[in-house]
Amino acid sequence: MNAPGMLTYVYAVTQPTDRLHEALAGLRGIGQEPARLLPPTTATPSTGPIPLAFVAGDVPARDFNETSLKDHFEDLHWLEYVARTHHDVVQAVAAHAPVLPLRMATVYQDDQxxxxALADQHDSFAQRLDQLHAHTEYGVKIYLSPTTTGPNPATDADAPSTQQASTTPGKAYLQARRAQHHAREAVHRQARQAADAIEAIAARHTTHRVRHAPQRGALTGPQENILNDAYLIPxxxxxxxxxxxxxxxRSFPDLRIEVTGPWAPYSFAMPPPASPAGPDDAPEPPP
Incomplete structure (x- = not known):
């Protein structure tokens, strides 16, 4: 039963166990509200023998109703806090039980x-959890270092050298541009070879792959991210x-190849159930 002015925020689907109940005892979610397991209200033959529960918590309606969320999605500090807390709860559950993460800001009007919604989607959730059993998500990223993209024609054209002493500034500039182009081509060729090598390794050790868009901006700093894949690995x-x-x-010294994880299987989870609660329910954020 929700307190007045509160909505039900759902972090993930899981299979309840005694160990998980103990782990949730001290787990806090968004706004430091305690996380809890939320079982279905009904048990029908279609739900099968596998018990499932939502990992849920209360959140203020003033922050998670439809109008407020539209404003909050423009607030990077707020988004970072909610995303990090959502992730922390999912990871804590994943350490103790199978977990199917739901997207950030999956909100219902109340527990009922x-x-x-959980009862309606029970079979789909159970099937997906079974497919993810004893698997974990890992990420692989390839970065180009800014120091591997060749000379900077804006500065190198003016640098003193024996060759440039006998050429005009315009020719020196064009030579620097050509050198930069060739160096960048060589690094991208390495990146394609590295991606092929990763693909071959993945074929031996993984069951599924999701290709995410390369990251940009503050997430990568001065380095250029050109591959951002997620793998589901036994x-x-x-x-x-x-x-x-x-x-x-080690065969690609001009690249930075990074493995991240282990993660809960965010990239391989189904979309959250459509919220049937009515206009007061908050929508999901854009992907």
């Missing part, structure tokens, strides 16, 4: 409507996968 293959990527990375 959230429970009904737990008994994770060490071999990471070792193989590290070995392959």
């Amino acid at each position: 409507r959230a429970c009904q 737990d008994d293959q994770a060490d071999q996968f990471q070792s193989a990527i590290a070995e392959a990375a």
Whole structure:
């Protein structure tokens, strides 16, 4: 039962266990509200033998109603806090039980409507959790370092050298541009070769891949991210996968190849259930 002025925020779907109940005892979510397991309100033959629960918590309606969310999505500090807290709760659950993460800001008007949505989608959730059992998500990223993209024609054209002493500034500039172009082509060729090597490793050790858009801006700093893939890896293959990527990375010294994880399987979770609660429910944020 929600307190007045509160909505039900859902972090993930999981299979409740005694160990998970103990772990949730001290777990706090958004706004330091306690996280809890929310079981379905009904048990029908279609739900099958696998019990499922939402990992949920209360959030203020003033911050998570439809109008407020539209404003908050423009507030990077608010988004960062909610995304980080959402992730922390999901990761804490993943350490103790199978977990199917839901997208940030999956909100229902109250517990009853959230429970009904869980019951309605029980079979789909159970099937997906079964597919993810004993698998973990890892990411692989390829970065180009700014120092590997060749000379800077804006500065190198003016640099003193024996060759430039006998050429005009215009010719020196064009030579520097050509050198920069060739160096960048060589690095991108390396990146394509590295991507092929990663693909071959993934074929041996992973079951699914999701290709995300390369990251930009503050997430990468001065480096250019050109590959940003997520892999679903059987737990008994994770060490071999990471070792193989590290070995392959040594063949590409002009690149930075990074393995991230282990993560809860965000990239391989289904979209959250459509909220049936009515106009007061908050929409999901854009992907």
